[in-house]
Amino acid sequence: MTASLHTAPLHTAAPPAVELVGVSKRFGAVQALHDLTLGIRAGELTALLGPNGAGKTTAISLMLGLARPTAGVVRVLGGNPAAGSGRTVIGSMPQESAIPQALTVREAVTLFSRLYPAPLSVDTALELADLHSVASRRAGALSGGQARRLAFALAVVGNPQVLFLDEPTTGMDAGSRLAFWHAVDGLKREGRTILLTTHYLEEAERTADRVVVMNRGTLLADGTPESLRSQVSAGRVRFTSDLVLAELQALPGVDSAEVDGAGRATLRTREPEALIAALVHTGVRFRELEVSRASLEDAFLSLTAPDALKA
Template identity: 80%
Template sequence: MNAIELSGVNKSFGRVEALRDLTLDVRAGELTALLGPNGAGKTTAISLMLGLARPTSGTVRVLGGDPLAGRVRSHVGSMPQESAIPQALTVRETVGLFARLYPRPLSVDAALDLADLRDVAGRRAGALSGGQARRLAFALAVVGDPQLLFLDEPTTGMDAASRAAFWHAAEGLREEGRTILLTTHYLEEAERTADRVVVMNAGAVLADGTPEGLRARVATGRVRFTSDLVLAELRALPGVEAAEVSGGGHADLRTREPEALVRALVGSGVAFTGLEVTRASLEDAFLSLTARPQGVRA
């Protein structure tokens, strides 16, 4: 079952084409990361999913219906990048106010606990730190007990402890079967938490798959060590796609098969020190994909 379905969606603002023939399904119960550089169309796509805008053409369905339908909106939570929170109300009052907008909300205390805000529940929203304000935005997104949750750059402004607590809560919601659509510039968070990654650019989908699948398809691993091998000998090792040598014999090799390269290096009997093997990250894959000419899809 799909929680979100976009089919042949186009969205234009005057002469600016923000989305072009976008087709995208978000499966129920998964955490999907929607990634892309600034101007890729992510914000426009999410606006359509939330019913804040209408497509120029194509169809958008959320939880099986129109995003503007009351029965759909009552099961959707959203944590936008910027939230217009009443500054004079306390944290508890704010969460309680938003809870009244939903037919079957969580208790205020449950939402405060999910957002790790119980200790500042009596503080006015206008007196919160940046990270606390983001946690309050999360509490407001979950207090309606949503089936579908949008998280737009959720951990911006949070310190390390708050980020860890936030992801513990978000992963708990996913384990309960809720669908989460995430956008973030912290690609290590997407790599660690997402079941699926969709990369957009220029209003279209460039790639769609698991974090592991994207890393394997478009990026390479890196093997570093120090030895007396010259550049030609390094390039002759199996699976080497690129090689560099700096002063002191420091070799930096790119390969899609780091294990095979290390085995060949050990088997050659060449003396080396300082071996370091790193696999390609989601960030490597993202940069490789978005560096391609626009319109080229993986």
């Protein structure tokens, strides 16, 4: 009787869904990207943030196969995004969409669906974008928010594995934003990889699994919203009192202090509890106390501040 040997399979990390390796991009004398290496993990919603001119648009154009890098390699699902087969698995919701204005919403979504080998049904795309009520309306007669929802429907109707959302909720009202993020959450649960760019940092903080911050064509930070927030003062304390700026700055744990013309103080601190205890101990009367944690916007502003970039 012979014994059989069973070798345990080797477990290796799954390759990134989107990958830039040593990527640089130059436009004449302008260096838009500098040796950028970035991997977007499959099945995650990643927010790509940065001020204007950070290189986000250039990076996304390379990921979409709309441009080629000056140096380095770009891969989407292991292949060249500029290849025809690569484009069939990518969906893109750009800031501006050249949608034929004479087509109805349903006609536009139907037209786009025919460009893909295995699209979603037109009705499914309309439902995801909450467009059934205006399906017979011409694209040229849509409101700004409705036009953005149509752009979303066109991005998802191809049944993409990787979805790019560029400032997706601009022009949407509160109800449309809520419905939009509900749809995006459903797509993420299905395992799709989503890359988001937005100036609404509270949306990125609420929805992203991971945040990547760029500036001047390079990577500044990469982590969860919580890890980025932890890099800046952990809280903001606001109140109104008669304390002057120098007295506020002398309180324990204060990283920065501001006072407006009405005597309303804003203090940033890593120890809000100790700060409030010290404030009470002074015996000075204060009112309208507010305590809040650091936000992703605080982290973003700290990372991209001119002094931080020189460090």
